[in-house]
Amino acid sequence: MSLIRRCDGVTRRNAVQVGLGGMLGTGLASGLRAMAESRGAGGPVAKATSCILIWMDGGPTHFETFDPKPDAPAEYRGDFADIATAVSGVGYSQHMVKLAASLNDYAMIRSIRHDQGNHGAGNHYMMTGAPPRIPVGCGAFVSFHPSMGSVVARELGRNNGLPSYFSMPQMSRSGGPNFLGARYAPFVVGDDPNSNRFKVRDVALPRDLSELRFTSRTELRAKVDRMVRLQDEAAGDPAAAYDEYYRQGFSLVTSVQAQQAFDIHQEPEAVRERYGRNSFGQRCLLARRLVEAGVPFITVYDGGWDHHSDLFGALKKRLPEWDNSVATLIQDLKERGLLDSTLVVALGEFGRTPKISTLSGSNTPGRDHWANAMSVLMAGGGTPGGTVVGATDRKGFSAVDRVLSPENFVATVYHKLGIDPDKVVFSPEGRPTHLVSDPTPIRELI
Template sequence: MAITRNCESTTRRDCLRLGLGALMGGGLIDALRARGRAAIPGARPTSCILIWMDGGPSHYETFDPKPDAPAEIRGKFKAIETSVPGMRFSEPMKRLASIADKLAIVRSIRHDQGNHGAGNHYMVTGAPPRIPVGCGAFVSFHPSMGSVAAHERGAGGGLPSYFSIPSMLRSGGPNFLGARYAPFVVPDDPNSASFRVRDVAPPRDLGGTRVDGRRSLRDRLDHLKRFAEKAAGDPALALDEYYDQGYELMASHQAQRAFDITVEDPRLRDRYGRNSFGQRCLLARRLVEAGVPFVTLNEGGWDHHVSLFDGFDNRMPAFESSITALIQDLDQRGMLDSTLVLALGEFGRTPKINKDAGRDHWSNAMSVLVAGCGTPGGQVVGATDSRGYAASERVLSPENFVATVYAKLGIDPGKILFTPSGRPTYLVSDPTPIRELMG
């Protein structure tokens, strides 16, 4: 799997590997801890697909063009009309412009965290970091939206409640909620003909007989006196359930079906795009269709300090085409009303184009795409000033954004959770959703 680096030139493991899967030939135990509880009584059966554009996509070159600004600000691309009169996007967003009636664009979220690590944390948790955080930091001072969704909603049916594909966000973890609410990471490429999800099927070198044999070995070990006594506090006992669930997941027809994108109409796969991101979008749709409440697509490569316009020319046509196909497919299947689709990064980019034909970090303004889950389409929420320097109308915070996501998932954003030590913690310090997005 290719790894995309941001300006800090740092990479990290996607998630903690507990190393407890040797008896079944894989590392599933941590992933099974991501299986949520039963859905809250009365909660809406809604899901979220978060398309995370890691690095911070430019608001100028996406949804907030400034055609009347000087050339060193407005950049290379023109502003284009969309399917909604008066609503304009930047030229690279041609396909999304054609379905603007289904989209809401928020142009006025701002914050004060201009580094990747801090900005990522703020936007995916709704909580600013407690200490200064550098660009390369992987920090967790508060549970991420995906982990909260897993904790509060669960998936049921034997599937994990929170997926992150192909890697985990740097602040996408569960913090005090515990490892069981960490994301299940699917690192393999669904565009590959050999795509298979680790731990959902037995490893290639383990046939069914060998898998059954390893389970039989565990069953015999369980009859040892130490296990039979079920001594209080024995940490090994706590793992038994997860091993059992691991075998169940490998044998689950629902899990096998959810990951088998080969059953999709080849023409639909073509619409999504025969590339890694396009097929990940299709996989995300299949997962929410199977009842998973939160799926993150972690798509790096948007830290355009250099050659921004070449980068957009090369990548954006296929990228925004896949997002368009996802939204249209959800709509045609009657799923868009119950699936929230988001596309954003940690911040926007600087107004003035730098000497390397790029833009740098800028947290005073950013654009967020929102679709589905009852969101009124064909609207722009808020605005930046005439040159895109800062949010100037209907100024909103990451807290408002995260509160909106929770509200749409049927989770009370004002809920208080308790840490293992008993300390009360608000999900969001300001639980006010963005009213224009609530319908």
């Protein structure tokens, strides 16, 4: 298995900070009371019931993807030409051929910016809509606020035998539940669906354990376990959380729907070829199958976008496949009548520096971290196709028109899923927290 290394030296790791805190005294009582009072509050009308997040870990360049600068000097413009899109006057970089031709099926946001220019902080901000509370290092795995996936799992979870939040092949560093509790952490599918031997762990009984024996053991556990649980989420009872893990596991191994959703080998070979016979393409296909099975949130983690060097050589190979897979996912959802009910977003933690540079000891140029400008793709869930929101300046230094924040982006995702971004949730110790501090969605996309 190959590892993708970022500039911070970190390879594949998962970090979930659950945030279980003290739950004694008046904090618990007030939290329970406030939570009860907040239930039933009205929210936005859902346009989508599921979300596929394509997370481009490392920070993808906006210049070589969705926001080229053909009129800038060569040291800013880069090696790639620009091409026309389906929308007059809007250009993409030369390798984004299929997405350029299908821009009328989705929207492009070119004006999100923030001030967190390292991986640890930028990842947290874009994944949660909340900036880190304290300065964090580039390689930090931090969690100060629940991620979008965990919030959606909590708000839209369904009793269908499947976890409500998946991440493939790993969890992003700030993709966890924080104080919502580990029951809303993602179910990680680490294996490669492009392999002929692909099989999801923990979704089938061991060969030497019959279904009858498994059921008997489950019933025996229920009989001998007499521990009292605090069932309200605000209590944060770890015993109740453990019960939830057990129920999820039982549902997975006994659910026909789960077995079918994971069986990507049922797909016609022509469909698999259309997505691309590579790991990323097949994970996009598996994400579509999970949407069909009723999963509310799926992250397709796509690492390796931290191009401090070999930017043009790496992207010349990578972008055609990535362009094909994402364009195919959007088109396939549309053909199946699922795009209106499925939100698809693609982004990373930030963009890249306007001026090309070559690191000491390297022979190939690249671009460094840059949080003043980035591009975000959004499709489905009632998103008006052909819409381009905002703009950066002539050299791509900064968003200058319709400047937006990560809060606006995350608020838009929640709004489209029918979740009030201004909703107040409570930590186990009763601390109230807004899902998003600025709940204003991007009006052009609503």
